[in-house]
Amino acid sequence: MDLFGFGQFLKFEECIRHLATRLALNEQWEYSDPAKELAEGNNAANFPLPVLRNYLEHTFRKVKSEDKIVYTPDKNFACFNTGLVTPNLEDIFAFFELNKFNNPRAPYFFKAFIKKSDIEFLIHFSQNQPESANYFDQPALLLFNPKLQLIPNIDHIIQDNKGRFPEPLRQAPDREIRSRLMGAIDDISKRVRINYKIAIPQFYDNKFQLLLPLYLVDNTKPDLALVVEKINENTYSAWTCLTMGMAYNNARLIVSPHSEWLKP
Incomplete structure (x- = not known):
């Protein structure tokens, strides 16, 4: 219901x-x-x-x-x-x-x-007050672990999300999109290992995931949010990306994000 x-x-x-x-x-x-x-x-x-x-x-x-x-x-x-x-x-x-x-x-x-x-x-x-939703049973999932490797599925990200890419890339050949995407993921993978607070938790489909900004066109403003999910004790996987609005929607379910990069 x-x-x-x-x-x-x-x-x-x-x-x-x-x-x-x-x-x-x-x-x-x-x-x-x-x-x-x-x-x-x-x-x-x-x-x-x-x-x-x-x-x-x-x-x-x-x-x-x-x-x-x-x-x-x-x-x-x-x-x-x-x-x-x-x-x-x-x-x-x-x-x-x-x-x-x-x-x-x-x-x-x-x-x-x-x-x-x-x-x-x-x-x-007053005698039976409703409690708020609980998202904090597994607090470790809300933080990025720099010891884990991040393995993105580049083909899947491009094929399923081309319409979400910024306009300059939407009509570009897959080869160019792949190059930009791999460069942006490599860059943010290094940055988040230095500052784990860059990763913002989201709740989607009854699962906790993390969001990372992807700078594909403008180095000062992210174009997409990469969705990162913990697969096992050694690995994060990334299969999709979201618009800023979609990412903010999912992140706001947990708390109001106070972030330099994620805005609605």
Whole structure:
């Protein structure tokens, strides 16, 4: 079950805009260049506040998988912890009421995003407060280990992601793309071994992976994010790359990335 299969939303865009601008701690929830994201195959750029929408949908799936959606004893109300906070660091929850229209496709009706001190929350959930999603059972996976070798699958990266490459390379021969890509991966492999904080963790398909910036055209601004996954105790593999927006979406599920290179 996904978020929209659990709760019926009226004016979803207005709801999340209120959350972003009036309730939650300020974050960048829009892509800095939506047209570029669309051109590179990121269809999420069609939606308003795409980073926040993605965050809420995936957070719901995670808390549901962890059995952290909380219900009142009579099942008339439900609530989950969004993982977001107010500027004063109060937890923010998504609050639902049983759908009186008996809609099998959405058993609950979304009421509001509410903070911990809200009277509705205190009345129904002060004795059983929903916990936030947990991404920290294996903290070692969130850090790059410089002792492991990184082996990229260059052919697969090019064949499956050519539309995500920057415009100057999209029409270039594979030979030129291969040369640029191998050079960029070699460069970032050396840099991340000097500074492991360059690697940013992401959560995708119920797995932890790491993101590394690839500078293919401009040495001051990354063009793509290389997805790196630990295969065994000796090896990282890289099979794909993401646009900056896609990478930020996945990284934001864990924490708000404070990085010099990864921006939405």
